[in-house]
Every structure is written in C-alpha cells, then in structure tokens.
Amino acid sequence: MAKYGPASILFLVDGYNMLANKVQTLTHKVVALITKSDGLGDTWEEHSPIGVSMAELAQEGAFFDTTALRSHAAFSASVPSSPQASVRIACCGFSGNTAGEAFFGFEGDFTEEYEVVASRGDLQKANTVHRITGQRDEGKIIQALATKTADWNTESAPIDNAASTANGGVGYQQVTAFSGFTGFIGKIRDSPDDITYSDLITFTDVTAAPAAERATVAGTVDRYLAFDGDVTGAGSITVFCGFSRS
C-alpha cells in the first residue's frame, strides 16, 4: 500500500494552478444518493441506492492573492451570475504529479462559493466550494504538469494499460503558463504495440494561459497512451494532461 503526503497534491481549475496559493486543505468526495426503502411490515430501516452519484470538491485556507493567475483572478469572476454561465474544467490528484499516477477530472465545475476571510493577526485567506455537474472521470496522468520550451512527446515512456479498451474515454488538458510561443497543440496519442502511434485526441490550439479543455473520444483506445506537444515559435509553456478510459 502506498501512502501520500501534502506534496502529492495536484489541483488545477481552468488552467489555474491552485497550489500556487498555498492551499491548506483540499477535499474531494463522491456521494451515492440513497433513498429510504423500508415499508410497512419491515422491522429494520432499509436503504437503496437510486443510481445517481454526485461529486464534491472544496479547498480551504489558500492565500487571498490579487497577483495575476492567483486565487482572486481564479475565482472572483467565476461565481456564476446567470443561468448561461459556463462550466469550468477542474482536475485534482492525491497521489503525485507524476505520469501514470491517478487523477480526477470533472465534466463540469461551478464555483458555487468564493469566500475571503480576514482575521486579526493573519493574512487574508480564500476558500472555495465547487459544485460538480455531470460525471467525475478517474484516469491516469499522461503528461505531468511541467514546463517545456520545445516540441516533445512521451512516446519513450508511455502509459501502459496492459490492454486496449473499447469504450472511448475523456482527455483533460490544463495550461497554467504560456509565454513567447504563438501557438501550442497538445495531442493524446495511442498505440497497440508501442511501435506505431496515432492521434487519439487533438486539443484546440492554445495561444494564452490559463487555458483548459476536456475532450471525449469514442471507440477503441489502444494499450499505450502518450502525450505530444507541438509548439509554434520560441518560448515556454507549462502543461498537464490526463486521460480517463471509459
């Protein structure tokens, strides 16, 4: 059994790296909705799952920080104010920012609460509660959050699933920093034999950070998965990618 400490946390929302705000607590919970199912004649209470699940995500104790790309920028304008508000793309992980380790991605995330806390004798803090809409995807990190300055791929160290799967999957890409380049196209590639690779998911061209995207694919996903980063121009980029097989 492997155990993990605070250094193993990963928390990205819409391309914002929330760990930069010195988060003190990150909570992720999955809840199966249950209904009471006993009736007349029963002598003990009974419960049955109704087949609906929900996910929750909350962070506490981050610094309230008005620096670009920090907590205030990440959350102040993102508490939904209209029914047309866009969902956010969130990813978190508890077992390390390392390729092959587990991560969770969320189909849709609304920042339901953004709370700034001022107290005597302390720096101001920021807390958030996220309301997850839709499914939670559990997958593997394909590209750990890292800074790159030229084209690269991870085909020399792919994620080996031991077998292909038949029901598609979901890819997540988060870009937390971007400078100098005029474009960046990230791809998830798969291979049945570790010899020939083909494009599985091609994310939208990124021209600024923060940026995040969730993309789905149907059909066969081969045994090996790798990430391919194609930059245009000169500069640097910090990017994360994960994939969840369905």
Added chain:
Amino acid sequence: MAERLKAVRELTYPDARSLKMVREAGGLSKLTAEQREKVRLVRVNPGAWCDNMPEESKEAFIKKGAVVIVDAKPAPKGRARGSK
C-alpha cells in the same frame, strides 16, 4: 487491383531501417537513450499513403479505423471524370 493503405489519423512509426532495432528492443519505450537518438520516425498526415507502416501494426489500425484500405486502381486513360 492495387490495394493501398491510407491514413485517417496522423501516424508515426519507425522507418524501415529503425524498425529492426525497435522490434528487437520490444517497442519504442524499451529503447535506450542512445538507441532512441538513432531511430528515425515516419510521420504520416491524414489522407496520405502509409503502405510502409510496420506489418504488426496494420491489422490493429485498420480495425479501429485509423488506416483504411483503398483500391488505388488508376482511372482508364482517355476518359475524363464524369464523361459518358
């Protein structure tokens, strides 16, 4: 009838000279850093021919639709497209 392979998705695979080394290693990820520097990869864009892709990869890529078999029989000479 000449059957050819056409890529539907972008593909990369070792060229014929590199393939032997990759096969012997057991895959791209099994190569040493020194071997990796010597490997030359062929990159095929969607819509381009990929007849020279490794034999062992063909079946899987055809099955999942990343590669299609195309009848590459040339059009009869002297008859323009659409002519009667």
